[in-house]
Amino acid sequence: MKKSKTRFAVLGILSYGPMSGYDIKKFYEQNVAGFWSESYGQIYPILKRLATEGLATRSVHKQEGKPDRHIYALTAKGLEELQQWLVAPTGRHIGRHETLLKLMFGQQISLAQNIRQIERFRDRQKGELTEIEALKQRFQQEEVEDPNMPFWQLAFSYGEHVNRAYIKWAEEAIATLREMEPKAPVSTSPKVRYSIHC
Amino acid sequence: MKKSKTRFAVLGILSYGPMSGYDIKKFYEQNVAGFWSESYGQIYPILKRLATEGLATRSVHKQEGKPDRHIYALTAKGLEELQQWLVAPTGRHIGRHETLLKLMFGQQISLAQNIRQIERFRDRQKGELTEIEALKQRFQQEEVEDPNMPFWQLAFSYGEHVNRAYIKWAEEAIATLREMEPKAPVSTSPKVRYSIHC
DNA sequence: TAGAGCATGTAATAGGTTACATGATTAG
DNA sequence: CTAATCATGTAACCTATTACATGCTCTA
DSSP states (O other): OOOOSHHHHHHHHHTTSOBOHHHHHHHHHHHSTTTOOOOHHHHHHHHHHHHHTTSEEEEEEOOSSSOOEEEEEEOHHHHHHHHHHHHSOOOOOOOOOHHHHHHHTGGGSOHHHHHHHHHHHHHHHHHHHHHHHHHHHHHHHHOTTOTTHHHHHHHHHHHHHHHHHHHHHHHHHHHHHHHSOOOSOOOSSOOOOSOOOO | OOOOSHHHHHHHHHTTSOBOHHHHHHHHHHHOTTTOOOOHHHHHHHHHHHHHTTSEEEEEEOOSSSOOEEEEEEOHHHHHHHHHHHHSOOOOOOOOOHHHHHHHTGGGSOHHHHHHHHHHHHHHHHHHHHHHHHHHHHHHHHOTTOTTHHHHHHHHHHHHHHHHHHHHHHHHHHHHHHHSOOOSOOOSSOOOOSOOOO
């Protein structure tokens, strides 16, 4: 059976301070959009479970004009479970990369169309790189004394390294494709190989 | 509603030639392990659907001593649908990156333990890089005249670029963490911040 | 003789997203 | 006046993995 990491994503974010489900969602959306996401359908039931299991405490904060906030705070037991996960070896997870998958079947469309796809990919990653730089700036200005800062910096650095690699690969790939002479036009019947050596 | 890409992963692989569900699974396992995977529970039902929808034809190949092979071949209609997907813009997909997520909560464990995790990540990616090089060699030797070759090369190049970036980031991150003086020991009660500016 | 490979397939289960319900307030 | 923000929560749905059933052959 496969273990969900959402539980730890929630537990972990609670280590930043007491929070509501709404806050957690917002945090992942606004700050970690690049490599993690969570939906309400997961967050709220998990928070409830964490409370019944004694890993977090729940308190209701009344507000006027706005709905009540249900604030969850990590307990010592919750921290312990979080720490156990943090030090445990991380299993490798195969992310599905749609652009690369499409490229595997690039034979079935024209060179120009393949280039178009890689350009789209490159442009998206360029945008992401810009966003990361902006976020980095914002964080360095606003949260100077936060003890988590060094780790956020590492995450930003990761985003920079990886996105630069994406962009460099894309540029090279586009150049390679451009150099290939556009031979036979795209077929309307499958181009098949009748022997695959597996 | 969210659209599954498995359908196209199957359709696409059939563009390489007529194949069985077993072959498809093997292909993804052995050649594309880095960025895509499929399970029988998905493949077989989809093949059945493709046949009823006229996107693929099915023929049974009897064997002695072994179970029959159900071979599926792409039809013109199937190729058309594949091509439509191949040229359509690719939506961005947020892969969940467990090592990075753990790093976000690195405050809750020791510096040494954080370094340990990044080292594990680095070593895994080093292994992956080695595998990619080996696969690249094997492909270049065995399948010289395959028309899909240039696209496979691009996929290999992608793997090299990205894994080198992973490794470089990891080395830098480890160096950064090593330079940080190991201050207060790890807490057994949550280190919290009571203000998060969102 | 135990296990791996061949080969197809399904059922149970887990994981996750989306849409909806509720309802007040505030900004454009 | 419309849309967004605040805020919690659930039900329906889709996607995907795992385990199992079947059964033969070949290898260690």
